[in-house]
Amino acid sequence: MRRRDQRLMMIGAAGAVLVLAATLTFVGLRDSVVFFVAPSELAEKAQANQRVRLGGLVVEGTLRRDADGAMRFAVTDGVTQVEVRYDGILPDLFREGQGIVAEGVWAPGQAFEAERVLAKHDETYMPREVAEALKQSGEWKGEGAP
């Protein structure tokens, strides 16, 4: 093979890999991005069975266990309460009254089915998404509150 052909071949192959990477990235970002919603926006923004992140404060006294072992609790942004169902061990930092983020799917008339529940390592820190939700609903009591 001549030198020029070799170079063309390498550039062609490199281009193919780049196109592959760009396609994967584009499709990946289109399909697997998860939107964040506050409890009061859930009905309006989330389509049924679309993965979303739901953030808010766990309502005091709502944590209980179903007969099948799944955990149930309500999450609020001060306006709307949403029932969440999670089949798994809640993170160590999970507490009633604390901010959490639940990732999962929701359908009208049913509890939010969480696949992951996130709480922070640091108990003094509120997940930013929860802070945003509280600010939107006017329930924010931290820094910059009116």
Added chain:
Amino acid sequence: MIAEIGAFAAALALALSLAQGALGLAASRRDSRAEATAAIAQAAAAMCIFAFACLIAVFVQSDFSVAVVAANSHVDKPLIYKIAGAWGNHEGSMLLWCTVSALFGAILASTRGRQSLGLWSRSVGVQGLVTAGALIYTLFISPPFARLDPAPMLGAGLNPLLQDPALVAHPPLLYLGYVGLSVPFSLAIAALIEGRADQAWAKSLRPWTLAAWTFLTVGIAIGSYWAYYELGWGGWWFWDPVENASFMPWLVAAALVHSSIVTERRGSLASWTILLAIIGFGLAILGTFLVRSGVLTSVHAFAVDPTRGIAMLVLLFVALGIGFGLYAWRAPKLSQPSGFAAVSRESMLVWNNFGLAIAAGVVLIGTLYPLIVEAAGGGLISVGPPFFNATVAPLLGVLFLLLPLGPMLTWRVGDMRAALMRLAPAAVLALITLFGALALSSWRAAPAIGLALGVWLVAGGLIYLWTRLQRGEGRLAAKIALMPLAVWSMSVAHIGAGVLTIGAIAETAFRSERAAALQPGESVAFAGGRVMLLEVRQTEGPNYTSNRANFQVDRHGVTEALSAERRFYSTSPMPTTEVGILGRIDGDLYIALGDAVRDTPGAWSIRLYHNPLVYLIFLGALMMALGGLLSLLALARRRKVAA
């Protein structure tokens, strides 16, 4: 008093590193000046180490009049965690960053090798400025020695999750890796200023990239192992922004390790190597920024403070601005000799670099995309594991498919046919794995391909070792002893990548999990056996109380005991999970203890995981790190022979 002395030493270190920067960059031809530069670099390192020792001292003394000690330590804490508390917080970890940077500057200053005086002097100078930048940030934005008045009686305590042997080692190792990338950056900037990047330059670059990459590998592996056994979620990698923050520099460092070989051996790819060195350090700063600023919601974010984030972004833009600016201006002047064919060792290393760099780019896009969307008013979003699995895995797959070919090809022009012939047994093994896994996993393609690639890497690495042993005369044992370290190091690292792949795929695709609520005496069927809860007892630790559950596990005809704990630290409202792990050849049986079940007295919620071959993940990572270490030894030995 110690705190003030420490703050003074740090300020002195700042002055010294500024002097090191000015004198080093001036690159005087006079030997006395060069000696002075080296001496200043050493003095700056000594001052930083002294300042950091002062910080450790105030932590050991539990001097709660120092703000960071009050916020992060407690008298009841075991000594080792008091010491580790010095770097288990933002301010202290930044001082550690400075200390490592200054220390590396001193080592750089005392290892000139065969570099020209100008290159050496300027690289020491740039390193001095890197240290100075970090010190300015540390002293003015997050002072570690700030006092509290009045001093509290008791400290707040270190986050109990961080009171763990792995987390004593994890941050310093990651920082050694991050900061280790500052030295290639300094060498790259020096080469751009000098307008020269020759083989001697690449030779002094290689140990630094290798060391940085090795530290990052061990640091990430330990962090991942910690997440596996401490968080109690059964997983080891979550594609969390904080994890990506260390994975991106790791990918670029891996590329740099390979490209600097080409530059050293063949003199080509010099400007690409320089570009990678700049990007690598940029990603290291970005990593520190992402971890420390909390701009991204993460499963394990640490601190949130906008001024810190902004200051760190300023440092990032200064470093990258100078780096890319110089690169655009000077890189075209760097000569690019010695061509190579499309089939050669060089071209395979180019593919390696291409693949690793694109993978790093994709991780970067996925990590920063939420920030971009939010800035554009698109709302809050998150990019999770599905994205990274769908993008990074195929890219690494292509890379791994080509990987065993590289060592089989010679420099300049290689013989692809011969290489493929020799690798044929590996290909056969990989195909057997592919179809075996397809049949056993009811035709799930992705895990089967992943496992086959892992086998391909391991077998390919072993075949390469075998062909090297065929060379020359003599007995096998003698040939094994005489085999160059460089061959061992490369093979061990590549086989390690294969081992890690097998473990990662097996764990991710074939893990089983189950939640249950058990009363003492009850049992559940799990992973081909039975798990019985025997009892749950209250126990006392040095600074915590815990619920300790004892289990009896019957699997494969063997009965074993296993216990899991939930600890309550007096200083923290949050309990922590101490999982019980039963490691066997087929993988780990992993039990996490939850809360007592409210409605059923005496019952406890537990979560069971079976993680097949999970230990291969950590074994593979350690093999890769061992490969890096052996390669460093090989370089050191060669240097000794040359001297």
